Amino acid sequence: MTTLTLYGTPISVYVRAVRLLLEEAGANYDLKDIGIFGENTAPEYLAKNPFGKVPTLDVDGTFLYETVAINEYLNETVANNKFSPSDPLQRAKMRQIIAIVDSYLYAPTIRSIVIQRLIVPSQGGQTDENMVKAAIEPATKAMKAIESIAVCSPYLIGSELTLADFHLIPVFVYFANTPEFETVMSQAPKLKDWWQKISQLPLVKKVCG
Ligand SMILES: N[C@@H](CCC(=O)N[C@@H](CS)C(=O)NCC(=O)O)C(=O)O
Incomplete structure (x- = not known):
């Protein structure tokens, strides 16, 4: 089973966009708080996301960043595409x-x-x-x-x-x-x-x- 870890502060606009999907889909995930006033530019985080933005999603060791890409991926994998019209x-x-x-x-x-x-x-x-x-x-x-x-x-x-x-x-x-x-x-x-x-x-x- 895929393990999902979302990096980012829960107050972030874009982290919330991802969490709205994860929660509505009832998906299992961990949230790791990464603050946007310093923590996001630490070398450990930049190794996951070179732009120092949140969110980043860890999918079994693959670090996916950019909210659009993350939500398209999650929509397919944990929500059976239900958040995207078929037309x-x-x-x-x-x-x-x-x-x-x-x-x-x-x-x-x-x-x-x-x-x-x-x-x-x-x-x-x-x-x-x-x-x-x-x-x-x-x-x-x-x-x-x-x-x-x-x-x-x-x-x-x-x-x-x-x-x-x-x-x-x-x-x-x-x-x-x-x-x-x-x-x-x-x-x-x-x-x-x-x-x-x-x-x-x-x-x-x-x-x-
Ligand atoms: N294009 C990025 C934008 C993400 C973004 O701007 N996140 C803000 C928080 S809502 C951030 O990380 N700000 C920290 C900074 O700009 O240093 C995405 O779609 O994920």
Whole structure:
């Protein structure tokens, strides 16, 4: 039987994307906490993931990194592909949303707004208001793009949870706690509704609570 060990801090957006899948699939795995403020750049961890990012999944001694690759692998091996639509166009839309999250949404929402609004003040620093202001337009653009692809009935691609939901949920968990959330989400009402429902799932509370 395959042994799975997930390296990464449970507060990480991307570690959560993987854990949402693992928990929903009921898979057996160990979580090894790797902090993102130093531990991730120690030589032992860089030997597993040269970019020093979390998560990394140890599959029987093979170190797999990049969340998209990890979740595609897990979807096939522990979930019988149930988190990916069988219809090619729906599957492409799922991947399109995931790519938009990675390429266009994560930076303005998490790296700029969440870090500046939630993390910097919690460490005694002062929010860079210019950085927050500049992030609103790209965050809104990415959110509107996802809104135009997703059906949100009730999940992003339809009646079943997919890898796209796992990718987007952890971003919303943090972003929803910022004042900019309402401003941005006023442009994406379907997604706001999706979030209101999905944030109540026991799975989301367990992994991201
Ligand atoms: N492309 C990577 C991104 C992972 C990522 O950015 N992880 C963040 C935590 S959510 C991290 O490791 N940050 C530490 C750093 O950038 O030094 C993936 O998809 O797994």
